[in-house]
Amino acid sequence: xxxxxxxxxxxxxxxxxxxxxxxxxxxxxxxxxxxxxxxxxxxxxxxxx
Amino acid sequence: xxxxxxxxxxxxxxxxxxxxxxxxxxxxxxxxxxxxxxxxxxxxxxxxxxxxxxxxxxxxxxxxxxxxxxxxxxxxxxxxxxxxxxxxxxxxxxxxxxxxxxxxxxxxxxxxxxxxxxxxxxxxxxxxxxxxxxxxxxxxxxxxxxxxxxxxxxxxxxxxxxxxxxxxxxxxxxxxxxxxxxxxxxxxxxxxxxxxxxxxxxxxxxxxxxxxxxxxxxxxxxxxxxxxxxxxxxxxxxxxxxxxxxxxxxxxxxxxxxxxxxxxxxxxxxxxxxxxxxxxxxxxxxxxxxxxxxxxxxxxxxxxxxxxxxxxxxxxxxxxxxxxxxxxxxxxxxxxxxxxxxxxxxxxxxxxxxxxxxxxxxxxxxxxxxxxxxxxxxxxxxxxxxxxxxxxxxxxxxxxxxxxxxxxxxxxxxxxxxxxxxxxxxxxxxxxxxxxxxxxxxxxxxxxxxxxxxxxxxxxxxxxxxxxxxxxxxxxxxxxxxxxxxxxxxxxxxxxxxxxxxxxxxxxxxxxxxxxxxxxxxxxxxxxxxxxxxxxxxxxxxxxxxxxxxxxxxxxxxxxxxxxxxxxxxxxxxxxxxxxxxxxxxxxxxxxxxxxxxxxxxxx
Numbered sequence: 294x295x296x297x298x299x300x301x302x303x304x305x306x307x308x309x310x311x312x313x314x315x316x317x318x319x320x321x322x323x324x325x326x327x328x329x330x331x332x333x334x335x336x337x338x339x340x341x342x
Numbered sequence: 343x344x345x346x347x348x349x350x351x352x353x354x355x356x357x358x359x360x361x362x363x364x365x366x367x368x369x370x371x372x373x374x375x376x377x378x379x380x381x382x383x384x385x386x387x388x389x390x391x392x393x394x395x396x397x398x399x400x401x402x403x404x405x406x407x408x409x410x411x412x413x414x415x416x417x418x419x420x421x422x423x424x425x426x427x428x429x430x431x432x433x434x435x436x437x438x439x440x441x442x443x444x445x446x447x448x449x450x451x452x453x454x455x456x457x458x459x460x461x462x463x464x465x466x467x468x469x470x471x472x473x474x475x476x477x478x479x480x481x482x483x484x485x486x487x488x489x490x491x492x493x494x495x496x497x498x499x500x501x502x503x504x505x506x507x508x509x510x511x512x513x514x515x516x517x518x519x520x521x522x523x524x525x526x527x528x529x530x531x532x533x534x535x536x537x538x539x540x541x542x543x544x545x546x547x548x549x550x551x552x553x554x555x556x557x558x559x560x561x562x563x564x565x566x567x568x569x570x571x572x573x574x575x576x577x578x579x580x581x582x583x584x585x586x587x588x589x590x591x592x593x594x595x596x597x598x599x600x601x602x603x604x605x606x607x608x609x610x611x612x613x614x615x616x617x618x619x620x621x622x623x624x625x626x627x628x629x630x631x632x633x634x635x636x637x638x639x640x641x642x643x644x645x646x647x648x649x650x651x652x653x654x655x656x657x658x659x660x661x662x663x664x665x666x667x668x669x670x671x672x673x674x675x676x677x678x679x680x681x682x683x684x685x686x687x688x689x690x691x692x693x694x695x696x697x698x699x700x701x702x703x704x705x706x707x708x709x710x711x712x713x714x715x716x717x718x719x720x721x722x723x724x725x726x727x728x729x730x731x732x733x734x735x736x737x738x739x740x741x742x743x744x745x746x747x748x749x750x751x752x753x754x755x756x757x758x759x760x761x762x763x764x765x766x767x768x769x770x771x772x773x774x775x776x777x778x779x780x781x782x783x784x785x786x787x788x789x790x791x792x793x794x795x796x797x798x799x800x801x802x803x804x805x806x807x808x809x810x811x812x813x814x815x816x817x818x819x820x821x822x823x824x825x826x827x828x829x830x831x832x833x834x835x836x837x838x839x840x841x842x843x844x845x846x847x848x849x850x851x852x853x854x855x856x857x858x859x860x861x862x863x864x865x866x867x868x869x870x871x872x873x874x875x876x877x878x879x880x881x882x883x884x885x886x887x888x889x890x891x892x893x894x895x896x897x898x899x900x901x902x903x904x905x906x907x908x909x910x911x912x913x914x915x916x917x918x919x920x921x922x923x924x925x926x927x928x929x930x931x932x933x934x935x936x937x938x939x940x941x942x943x944x945x946x
């Protein structure tokens with residue numbers, strides 16, 4: 294399930310033949326990250342909130 | 343029954359035969375269940391020998407391995423076995439380095455090569471009362487006694503510093519001093535400055551302040567002794583024979599207290615108190631006796647005792663324990679006292695998950711765990727019915743189920759004695775937790791009413807507020823990192839000390855994200871830990887932890903966008919890191935273009 298989540302974000306497993314037993318390593322070229330319209334504000338906190 | 347005998351644990355009449363069955367196969371889970379029985383000293387010793395033989399190294403099935411250095415001014419050898427067995431009860435495998443009698447200071451100052459090679463992740467200092475009060479005389483005046491107290495406290499604090507120098511990143515636990523000295527003056531002992539009994543009392547008070555300032559956890563056995571009686575904790579004959587400060591009988595509780603701290607530091611304390619209703623929160627059966635027939639509140643001692651049980655549950659909720667209800671009842675009957683009984687302390691809003699039906703309780707507890715997105719090992723069931731307790735222990739051994747007396751007056755202390763919810767501190771998120779789960783119910787209602795996902799997400803009016811790791815949020819970050827649940831691809835754990843070290847490392851990134859929406863504050867729901875690769879072009883994300891409460895609300899996409907933005911930024915330099923600034927500038931100038939994920943998400 295968690296691997297599906299990473300894939301949905303654009304990460305690809307390395308090596309490509311990912312299996313349940315393989316080491317977990319996912320790579321994402323940041324430029325290739327899917328663009329999603331976000332329905333929220335992302336803000337840097339001041340430390341007071 | 344006194345807490346010294348661990349009365350919240352069930353007696354297992356077939357324990358010996360189960361031990362023999364377990365000896366045939368090295369099964370960590372079976373061994374852990376054996377440790378869940380109420381032990382006596384021979385049982386504890388037998389289990390410890392079995393544990394050492396079957397699992398000299400931590401098995402994969404155990405929780406995070408613990409390396410504990412047990413250093414003392416008196417004999418500590420008799421404490422190791424009960425600590426191992428109690429830790430097993432909490433699912434932890436503990437390797438222990440035992441210091442020699444009276445050698446703690448030399449071991450730390452040396453340092454002892456064997457101790458250094460052991461590389462403890464936790465150092466427990468066990469100092470005895472006679473050692474601490476050495477040099478005291480009834481003839482001392484106020485000034486001399488105060489100077490002695492200051493000096494003794496400073497010596498202990500310097501031991502903490504030495505322990506941290508010996509094992510950077512290790513947690514330090516300081517045992518408080520047992521009040522073993524007989525009084526000299528009597529009930530007004532504080533008027534004799536040179537009284538050893540008074541000295542120990544003052545030293546313990548000062549230790550509490552110092553531990554708070556220095557980030558040291560206390561093993562407050564003085565408080566435990568105040569509850570069970572010093573005679574149960576300290577046997578003068580054992581002291582003179584074997585220099586044992588903690589009596590043999592008390593070692594079982596001592597081990598459990600240590601194990602609670604080890605478990606709490608690794609985020610493994612229970613989170614949810616699941617309450618039965620009839621004859622647990624009130625006297626009588628609501629379905630039979632009706633609203634006017636149940637016994638609760640003023641008018642009878644029994645009614646007041648049940649009200650006190652509710653008061654205690656409410657106080658636990660106010661400090662961060664989640665409350666749930668699991669009752670075999672018609673739902674309408676079960677809710678009636680919460681909504682209409684004037685003496686009820688608990689109300690609907692205090693309960694994060696309410697399950698009342700005629701299913702078996704194991705099904706109800708599974709539903710509660712699923713509803714709260716927590717593991718079954720986060721649950722504690724309070725139930726007056728011995729048959730239900732036995733059923734849950736058999737069906738769901740991960741759930742902790744205390745033995746309780748028929749008399750409700752004894753229940754709050756029993757729950758406290760069991761220490762299921764041991765915590766090393768209280769975070770703001772802890773205090774708000776019940777409200778967060780309550781708000782979740784409103785979000786679910788809104789989601790059910792919405793006709794499209796974007797519309798629903800927009801209507802939540804979400805704000806994701808991020809900050810780099812800071813001192814104020816460290817405890818919550820460690821909680822999130824350490825609480826094991828689904829979505830866990832690694833078993834790496836951390837400590838407050840390790841996270842503090844991360845704050846000072848400019849190559850590493852630690853982000854904490856808080857989600858707010860129209861229904862309230864969800865608290866810190868995401869933790870990201872990453873490090874710049876050696877060539878400066880990639881960000882290695884080692885930890886990506888996300889509370890499942892917020893999955894499916896675009897937090898994951900927003901988090902990734904934030905990580906990408908952070909990865910592309912030049913690293914900021916703490917002023918004290920100027921020497922490395924040039925190198926870091928180079929790293930910062932090369933835009934990070936790759937995020938490598940060697941990570942996990944986690945339900946928190």
